[in-house]
Amino acid sequence: AQKVTQAQTEISVVEKEDVTLDCVYETRDTTYYLFWYKQPPSGELVFLIRRNSFDEQNEISGRYSWNFQKSTSSFNFTITASQVVDSAVYFCALSGNTGNQFYFGTGTSLTVIP
């Protein structure tokens, strides 16, 4: 079974603080793909990153970084020096190699307070 768990329902931070959003996944597939999407208040889903199961290198893109650890089945997302514009719901998603549907977590609502 494919499952994504985002245990943090809501997080509030003060602007310029760093924040980490947790994502834990379950899959029986040996090849799989992990994604993060951002859903701002306007409602659209914005693609942030795609990572395959063979690539455990951490990735940094500006203030965003991702830490993929197969040993703990986690794919955590860190925002450094948070800004008000980072306020959104963030979804982690999983896709296996037996189909191409995405399995989404329940999302983490991030509020950055000015």
Next chain:
Amino acid sequence: EPEVTQTPSHQVTQMGQEVILRCVPISNHLYFYWYRQILGQKVEFLVSFYNNEISEKSEIFDDQFSVERPDGSNFTLKIRSTKLEDSAMYFCASCRGSSGSAPDTQYFGPGTRLTVL
């Protein structure tokens, strides 16, 4: 930058009515999807479509739902007889394809908010 578009942005309908939600996927994409998100909940997969047929569907996608690609650009979701519980945001997504079994990144449209009264 090409993007997925959806119309209308908000649809209000009476219970029992049929609705058609429209999507224009990114032009060189081959796989199309519908997802829904009930307010405050997670995004749930409904159906995927490739080569003019459904390739996967979830338990949610029952007989009241259907999808169609009526021409070279549009991808539609029809709900035959809407129920109150169909009220949700419906997202269309598309991706270029897969290399072997590797799923490509899905790009989502802005969503259509469906309200069933």
